[in-house]
Amino acid sequence: MFKKLLCIFIVLFAWLNMATQPVFARDVSLANNQILLTPTHGGDGSAWGQSNCINCHVLRNIHKTVPAIKGIVQDVGYRSCTGCHGQNGTNVQRECIVCHNSERLPKSPLQHAEKNHNFTVKQDAPLTDENCIICHDHSDMDKKFEPAVDLTHFKGVGLDLPYQNNSEFCLRCHNEDHQPVGFAMKPRFLRDPLVMMEKNYRFIDMHGYPEGSGQRTYSGLRSHYQYPSVVDCTDCHAMHGTHNTKLIVDRTDAGMKQLKAGLRLQPVLINVPLNGDYSQLCVTCHQMSDIVEQGDEDTGNGLSGVHQVSSDCRVCHVHGMAAQTGL
C-alpha cells in the first residue's frame, strides 16, 4: 500500500516538476525569422551535434503552430529535418528537393523546363539541393516570399541592409568588383551583363533605377500591370525553370510577380527565338497607347502592343545600352 502511494507521489512530483520547469527560450521561431538551430539546441546545448532527431522528437507532436508544413513533414519524415533547421552542428546533408519536386509542391517553385540558374552558363543540369541552399539558406517556408528572409544574405559593401527586393540579391554577385568568394565571374565579352549588371541597373537600364519619361512614341503599359518604375530581375529572368536561353522567363507565372493575377496565372506563354525577337516578353508588360508600326500585330502569344515584331530587338535593346532606349 505504502509502495503504491509512494509511486503515485513520485509520478505526481515528476509531473509537477515538468509543468513548472521554465520553458526553454526557443531559438527556432517564425516570429524571429530564425529557423536554423544554434549551439543552444536542447536548452542547454546538449542536443547540438546530434544527428538523430528521432531520438528526442515525436513527429506528431511538433509543428502545431505551422499548419502549412505540418502535414508534409509528417509525410516525408526525419530526412526532411535538417533541410529546414540546418545541420545542427553535424555534416548531415540538407535536402530540399525531397519536398520541392513536381509531385509534392509542383508550383512552389515551378521547375517545368530544363534551363535554370545552376551557376554555370555552359550546362543545363537540373538544380541540386546545394544550388537551392546557395540562394535560400534559411527560408522560413511560411508561404510568403520575402527577399530579406527567404534569400541568402550575401554581405554587401558599405551599409549592409536587408534586401528590399530580389534585384539587390542578384547584384551581390553580378557586379564587377565585389563578387562573393566562390562566385567569381569572368566577362565573356566586353560589357558582359554577368559582371556589368550592377552598373547597368543603377545607372543605365530603363528597367533599373533610371526613370523613364513615359512620354515616348511607343509608350504605354498593360492595364494588368501594377509595377513601380523599377522592374525586378526576376520579372524577366526565371531562376528555377525555363526553356528560353539567358533564362528569359517562358511563362508569366514563373516570374512577373507584380502582374495582376488574372493575366499572370493564365499564364501567358513567352517564347524567345534565337534570332533575338523578344516581343513576347516585352508585350506582357508593354502595350503602346497610340497604335503605330506593328502595334496591333499579335506577337504570337495572343498579346499585341509592341513595335518591330519578329525583328531582332538586340540591335537597339540590350542591357547597358545607353544609346536608343536600351533595356
Ligand code: HEC
Ligand atoms: C519545411 C520546413 C520544416 C521542416 C522540414 C521541419 N521543420 Fe521543424 N519547424 C519549422 C518551423 C517554421 C518552425 C517554427 C514554428 C513556430 O515558429 O512556431 C519549426 C519548429 C520546430 C520545433 C519547435 C516548435 C514546434 O513547433 O514543435 C521543433 C521541435 C521542430 N521544428 C522539429 C523538427 C523536426 C524533428 C523535424 C524533422 C522531422 C522538423 N522540425 C522539420 C519548419 C520545419
Ligand code: HEC
Ligand atoms: C538529445 C535529444 C535531442 C535530439 C537528438 C534533437 N533534439 Fe531538438 N530539441 C531537444 C530539446 C530538449 C529541445 C527543447 C525542447 C523544447 O523547447 O520544447 C529541442 C528543441 C528543438 C527545436 C526548437 C528550437 C530550440 O532550439 O529550442 C527544434 C527546431 C529542434 N529541436 C530540431 C531538432 C532537429 C532537426 C534534430 C535532428 C537534427 C533534433 N532537434 C535533435 C532535444 C533534442
Ligand code: HEC
Ligand atoms: C551567389 C552568386 C549569384 C547570385 C546571388 C545570382 N547569380 Fe546569376 N550567376 C552566378 C554565376 C556564378 C553564374 C554563371 C556564370 C558563368 O557560368 O560564367 C550566373 C549566371 C546567371 C545568368 C546567365 C545564365 C545562363 O544560363 O545564361 C543569369 C541570367 C543570371 N545569373 C541572373 C541572375 C539573377 C536574375 C539573379 C537574382 C535573382 C542572380 N543571377 C543571382 C552567380 C549568382
Ligand code: HEC
Ligand atoms: C539563383 C538563386 C536561386 C536558386 C538556385 C534557387 N532559387 Fe528559389 N527563388 C529565388 C528567387 C530570387 C525567388 C523569388 C522569385 C520571384 O519572386 O519571382 C525564388 C523563389 C522561390 C520559391 C517561392 C515560389 C516561387 O516560385 O516564387 C520557392 C518555393 C523556391 N524559390 C524554392 C527553391 C528551391 C527548392 C530551389 C532548388 C531546387 C531553388 N529555389 C533554387 C532564387 C533562387
Ligand code: HEC
Ligand atoms: C518537408 C518539406 C520541405 C522541405 C524539406 C523544404 N521545404 Fe521549402 N517549403 C515547404 C512548404 C510546404 C512550403 C510552402 C509552399 C507553398 O505552399 O507555397 C515551402 C516554401 C519554401 C519557399 C518559399 C518561401 C516561403 O517562405 O514560403 C522557399 C524559398 C523554400 N521553401 C526553400 C526551401 C529550401 C532551400 C529547402 C532546403 C534547404 C527547403 N525549402 C526544404 C516544404 C519544404
Ligand code: HEC
Ligand atoms: C515585367 C514588365 C516589363 C517587361 C517584361 C518589359 N518592360 Fe520595359 N518597362 C517596364 C516598366 C515598368 C518601365 C518603366 C516605365 C517608366 O519608368 O515610366 C519600362 C520601361 C521601358 C523603356 C523606357 C521607356 C521610357 O519611357 O523611357 C523601354 C525602352 C523598355 N521598357 C523596353 C522594353 C523592352 C525592349 C522589353 C523586352 C525586351 C521590355 N521593356 C520588357 C516594364 C517591363
Ligand code: HEC
Ligand atoms: C532599330 C532600333 C530598334 C529596334 C530593332 C527595336 N526597337 Fe524598340 N524602341 C526603339 C526606340 C528608338 C524606342 C523609343 C522611341 C522613342 O523614343 O519614342 C523604342 C521603344 C520601345 C518600347 C517602348 C518603351 C516605352 O514605354 O517607351 C518597347 C516596348 C520596345 N521598343 C520594344 C521592342 C521590341 C519588342 C523589339 C523587337 C521585336 C524592338 N523594340 C526593336 C528602337 C528599336
Ligand code: HEC
Ligand atoms: C525587362 C527585362 C529584364 C530585366 C528587368 C533584367 N533583364 Fe537581364 N536580360 C534581359 C534580356 C532581354 C537579356 C538578353 C539581351 C542581352 O544580352 O542583354 C538579358 C540578359 C542578361 C544576362 C546575360 C545572360 C547570358 O547568358 O548572356 C544577365 C547575366 C542578366 N540579364 C542579368 C540580369 C540581372 C542581374 C538583372 C537585374 C539586376 C536583370 N538581368 C534584369 C532582360 C531583362
